[in-house]
Amino acid sequence: MSTAEVVDFAQAASAASAASAASAAGTAGTANAAGASDSVAAKSASDYFSVAGLNAFYGDSYIVQDVSFDVNEGEIIALLGRNGAGKTSTLRAIARADQPELRSGQILLQGQPVHEMAAYQASLAGVALVPEDRRIIPGLTVEENLDLAVIAGERGWEYERIYSLFPRLKERRKQEGTTLSGGEQQMLAIGRALAKDLKLLLLDEPYEGLAPVVRQDIEKALLEVREAGITTIIVEQNAVAALKISDRAIILDTGEVAFKGSAKEVLDDEALRHEYLAI
Ligand SMILES: Nc1ncnc2c1ncn2[C@@H]1O[C@H](COP(=O)(O)OP(=O)(O)O)[C@@H](O)[C@H]1O
Ligand SMILES: [Mg+2]
Numbered sequence: 627m628s629t630a631e632v633v634d635f636a637q638a639a640s641a642a643s644a645a646s647a648a649s650a651a652g653t654a655g656t657a658n659a660a661g662a663s664d665s666v667a668a669k670s671a672s673d674y675f676s677v678a679g680l681n682a683f684y685g686d687s688y689i690v691q692d693v694s695f696d697v698n699e700g701e702i703i704a705l706l707g708r709n710g711a712g713k714t715s716t717l718r719a720i721a722r723a724d725q726p727e728l729r730s731g732q733i734l735l736q737g738q739p740v741h742e743m744a745a746y747q748a749s750l751a752g753v754a755l756v757p758e759d760r761r762i763i764p765g766l767t768v769e770e771n772l773d774l775a776v777i778a779g780e781r782g783w784e785y786e787r788i789y790s791l792f793p794r795l796k797e798r799r800k801q802e803g804t805t806l807s808g809g810e811q812q813m814l815a816i817g818r819a820l821a822k823d824l825k826l827l828l829l830d831e832p833y834e835g836l837a838p839v840v841r842q843d844i845e846k847a848l849l850e851v852r853e854a855g856i857t858t859i860i861v862e863q864n865a866v867a868a869l870k871i872s873d874r875a876i877i878l879d880t881g882e883v884a885f886k887g888s889a890k891e892v893l894d895d896e897a898l899r900h901e902y903l904a905i
Contacts, residue, residue, distance in 0.1 A: 672696035672697055672698050673736070673737075674696075674697060674698055674699040674735075674736060674857065675696065675697040675699075675734065675735050675736075675825075675826055675857065676694075676695070676696035676697070676732075676733075676734050677693060677694060677695060677696075677716075677720065677731065677732070677733050677734075678694045678731060678732045678734075679692055679693075679694055679730060679731040679732065680692070680693040680694070680716070680719055680720075680728065680730075680731035680733070681693075681728070681729050681730045681731055682715060682716075682719040682726035682727060682728045682729065682731075683726055683727050683729055684715075684725055684726050684727070688881070689712050689715045689726050689881050690712050690715050690716050690719055690726060690728075690881050691712075691880075691881040691882045692882065692883075693712075693716055693731075693878070693881070693882070693883055694883065695876050695883060695886060697826070697857055697859065698857075699855070699857055700852060700855050700856070700857055701852075701857055701858075701873045701874060702848065702852055702857075702858045702859075702860060702871055702872045702873055703858070703859045703860070703872060703873065703874050703875070703876060704860055704861075704862065704865070704868040704869050704872035704874070704875040704876070704889060704892075705717070705859050705860065705861045705875075705876050705878065706861070706862070706865045706868065706869075706875055706876070706877050706878070706892070706902070706903055707877050707878035707879055707884070707902060707903070708879070708902065708903065708904060709863070711877075711878040711879055711880065711881070711902075712878050712880070712881040712882075713830070713861040713878055714758065714830055714861065715881070716878065717755055717828045717830055717859070717861060718755070719731075719733075720733055720740065720748075720753060720755075720826075720828060720859075721745060721748055721749075721753050721755035721828060722740065722741075722743050722744060722745045722747070722748040722753075723745055723755075724745070728741060735751060735752060735753065735825055735826060736752075736825065738751050740753060746778070749778075749779070749822070750778065750779045751825070752823060752824050752825030752826060753824070753825070753826050753828065754819035754822060754824040754826065754827050754828065755828040755830070756812075756815045756816055756818075756819050756827070756828065756829050756830065756832065757815075757830050758830040758831045758834060760811045760812060760814075760815040761815065762803040762804050762806070762811050762814055762815065763803065763804075764802075764803075764804050765802065765804075766802065766803055767799065767800050767801060767802055767803060768795055768798050768799045768800070768801055768803050768806070768814055769785070769799040769800065770803075771803045771814055771818055772785060772788070772814075772817060772818055772821050774818075775818040775819075775821045775822055776821050776822060779822055779823060780822070780823035781821070781822070781823060782820050782821050782822045782823045782824055783820045783821060785821070787820075788817040788820055788821060791817070791820070791847050791850060791851070792810075792813040792814075792816075792817055792843075792847060794810055794813060795810065795813055795814055795817055798810065807840075808835050808836055808840075809836045809837070809840030809841075809843065809844065812832055812833075812836065812844060813843075813844065813847070816829070816832070816844070816847065816848075816851075820851070820856075824856065825857065826857050826858075826859070827851070827856055827857065827858040827859070828858075828859050828861075829848075829858060829859070829860045829861065829862075830861045831861060831862060831863060832844060832848075832860065832862070833862055833864050833867055833868075834863065841864075841867060845867065845870070845871050848860070848871055849871055852871075860872065865892070865899070865903045865905055866893070866905065869889040869892055869893050870889075872889040873888070873889060874886070874887065874888055874889060875887060875888070875889050875891070875892045877892070877898075877902045877903070879902050884902055885898060885902065
């Protein structure tokens with residue numbers, strides 16, 4: 627990770643950052659162009675979390691195209707699709723990352739207008755993105771990585787609870803985070819999200835590069851997280867593994883929603899899986 631990214635992360639973790647506040651003032655309210663369709667979408671959407679008519683761009687490239695879905699409290703939703711379908715872009719748009727740029731659409735988390743927020747505000751509102759590269763902060767121990775996560779905002783799970791979910795983190799809590807195995811770094815990245823008062827956990831490829839036995843540890847933990855009432859959207863190339871722990875699935879194809887239904891429907895529909903997931 628570059629120094630700039632470390633700084634970026636630290637700023638996202640700190641609501642006190644004047645630089646973030648200034649950038650928030652510049653970006654708030656830029657995603658309000660959806661207009662009259664907002665109220666229609668809002669009426670039919672889940673009270674817990676919904677996105678309606680999301681349109682997001684990288685420069686001139688129109689990537690997230692009119693994406694709408696809703697999520698009930700306590701669900702695990704699998705967000706699937708082939709490589710390049712727009713899954714990461716959709717998660718980043720929801721977490722209010724600078725790129726892709728959200729040009730229109732509505733993101734509501736328990737009625738809070740996330741589409742009007744900067745990234746650090748979305749984080750304080752309870753949106754926790756665990757990115758594909760996990761972003762463990764170099765030079766900090768496991769526990770210091772947790773400490774950094776809770777600098778700003780309301781506290782979530784106590785460290786002991788995180789350590790009982792991931793006992794390997796407890797054993798390694800004084801070890802530098804970047805020296806952990808891939809699976810342990812994923813556990814730390816999830817633990818760091820849980821240490822904050824989160825309302826929506828967004829996981830981008832959490833199983834990537836992990837041996838099946840390590841993946842199973844994480845699956846078990848994610849089911850415990852659901853038992854605790856936390857709502858999760860999981861993006862995974864390993865669609866079957868994601869569907870196994872998910873209640874419902876959304877499939878993206880070239881940036882658009884191609885399917886919404888139960889996880890079981892996808893597992894049972896070979897033609898659908900073949901068409902959109904290549905499995
Ligand atoms: N930073 C970027 N700049 C320009 N295009 C991008 C960028 N990131 C991703 N894309 C493009 O957006 C599309 C969707 O990418 P992504 O959301 O990463 O897909 P997925 O996560 O489903 O594999 C792809 O065509 C990809 O090339
Ligand atoms: Mg991706």
